[in-house]
Amino acid sequence: MTPLIKTILLIVSLPLLKCQQHQPLKYSTLTDNVAMDTKTLASIVTDIDSHYDHLLTYYNNQSDQHVVGDAPPAAVAVGWTEPGTSLTWDSSLGQVGEGHLHPFENSVSFEGSGLKLALIFISLWYLIIAVMATSSGSSGGNLFGSSCGGNHVPFFDEGAAQIVDANAVFPLIPPHPMSPEIISNFLEAKDSSEEDFEMPMDLLQKVGEMCPQSAFFYGMNPGYMTAAMMVKDMFMQMPSSELMLNMAMKIKPMMNTKLWYTGLMHACSSRGDMLGLPLPTALDAMPDSFVPGLVDKSRGHHHDDECIKLDGNVGKDNGEENKLWYFREDVMVNSHHWYWHLSWPLMTRGGGKMDRRGELFYYAHRSFVQRYNIERQCNDLEIAQPLDYTAPVTPGYHPHLTDATAGQDWTPRERLAFFRDILHRENPSDRVEIRIQDWLGRKMRLVEAVKSGYFVTPKGKRSIPPKTGIDMLGNTIEAVDISVNPMYYGRDGFHNDGHRIIGYIEDPEFEKMLPPGVMADPATAMRDPIFYRFHTNVNELFEKYKSTLEPYTDQDLRWPGVTLKSVRVVSKSGNVNELKTFWDKKSYELNMGLAFNRTDDHHEAVEVCAKHLNHEEFEYFFDVHRAPCAKSKSNTATFRVFLAPKYEPHSGRKLTVHEQRNFFVHLDVFNVKLPPGFSTITRSSLSSSLTIPPQQTLTQLNSPNPSSTPNCGCGWPHHLLLPKGSKKGKEFDLFVMVTNGDDFIPPPKDAPCGKGWLYCGIANGFYPDKKPMGFPFDRPIKGVGCGGGFLGGKFCSGKKVVWLEEYVSSSESMESVEVVVLHKKSKKKD
Known part of the structure; x- marks a missing residue:
């Protein structure tokens, strides 16, 4: 039955009734002697439950009060009873319009001469829906939105399932004919x-x-x-x-x-x-930005070790914050951040397409903070708290880095430093002054823009559109030369000025002529614990904006006709829903000629031995059914894979879905052909659209058998795809959502750096996913059970959601499973 026919039947019935509603309803529902899954009928009646529940009560006369049937799924959907209820219709009690089918007490009374005709319309309408749901196994959709007759699948038929391999094939770049000469020139630092x-x-x-x-x-x-x-x-x-x-x-x-x-x-x-x-990679050209102790070694001050070791011993003087050294000081994490800002420059002229640049700034940096907070939980630390600009700054931080060109150390930040005006009285290279009061005033202008719904531009007020407002806000907060109003919201933006204020905090008036702290450069900023506290403040601005948007409706969260029945992950060692992390090592051989402008033949290569977190690779298995009526022009599906902690680490309290929303991070997003019927989607963790493999240094490129994998600096390091977990095993919720693939723009097959697009986008191209970045967890969750049709979105407040399980049960297109991340010291099997 089409939504139009259902709606006409309802509208015809409404004028015939005069009703008086008393208490919240409990009622019985008709089915034809068939036990039905609670999820099947819930979506049929959810909208009606919220606003038109009196229409679901069946009367013969007002004096008879006995009830047929058990509590219906609709009552389950709105929280009046428990799931697992079977429904029956005893036809011996009478036919529609005459049978003794009545509500429980404290329900609704009807008056009026048109009662009998109204009851016939209502009963006939529900009988047709019940028959359709029973005969086709449909979840029925919702009254005011779209429906699809084959949406509900009682059991997953493994024998009938097609195996769909969703692993990505990335282009290999053949060596350029001039590669040997170019590599030699770079290595020798000469032309x-x-x-x-x-x-x-x-x-x-x-x-x-x-x-x-x-x-x-x-x-x-x-x-x-x-x-x-x-x-x-x-x-x-x-x-x-x-x-x-x-x-x-x-x-x-x-x-x-x-x-x-x-x-x-x-x-x-x-x-x-x-x-x-x-x-040359960033590690080739400016290794001193990533490797403590490198300058001494390059100058001939040899260490006893054969290589420079990067591990937790370097920053022991940073106290308990050093527990996170493997995340903050990871070579690839910091080079990724440098490449991100290189790929999306502040000055956009001649830089190609800037598709959704500001939104990507919001999403990527929000994700960095989320991942950092998860790692803090894995190490029994409190999550990063926003900075109070009137209070002393904690913690302090010593980076142990030396700039090779200037021969000076990056200035450590002492604990309990204060925010002060940046005056640059003695600094010839940077004469832009920053007054703290003015800086905070510009922040309040951003807050006011979000609250009022419009920006102040040089040409007047400009409304913030729901679809692109996050992009405008991101470009203005950072700020880029395409800020909506640099003179009003800050030429260098709240974000960039904040980095400089913190970077100059030890010598804000340049009286001592100290170099800045690491927050003053994208290649070093993510090393500092204060980066994540400051970006928590930045995220608060974006969160204020997101809270002004309408929450996603059922129509946004469902793909009618597609049911995700189960999800699981299987590790390489065969464990189901148990993942393993361990410590690993990687060595980098660096030639110092390029970095230090040496043209003599006496400079030596330096080897760096980096300890880092790694994980055992794993495979996703998603069991899904697509009904013939499930619409998709591309015949593809987009799978969105997220991970979030399940419990608060100190109290052991289970996190609500509202709390988890601030932790859910992407593990993958991918698009795949989805044929009608049963399918099992398989995908390797190595194919993640989030991560990239380690880059090859010039020395590696100069080897006899260099890899054909392109060097792409922007992309989250693959070895940090998973959080560390814990020795006992830390519980996480793996959340998977399938959406219509028509909202996906596949990256060009020949795009050399298309793998890590989730955080980095596509160079000079369009961002592949048309959905808002971070969907569906980018907006607050306020309720489920609201349809997306002409009445559903306007009047439905939905059922209040507390737990992830309740959120998942609202849509057949979602599923979740608990996974455990177990951390071991080494890769060896126990």
């Missing part, structure tokens, strides 16, 4: 070409004045970043990639190494002709 360039000497001189060759370079310095964009423009003007790289090697000795590399990589990320060309 071997005979090209005679007309060097832009005036421009090079200006760049040198803005950022001297021996300067302590950091990315939050506006003058340095302006100089980097000038270097980028020089490279962009070269007619070919080969000429651009040759020019790069010629001008490298003339400028600050980090400035040169930043400009080079900005140009490379914006040019389409760099595909297949070997490029």
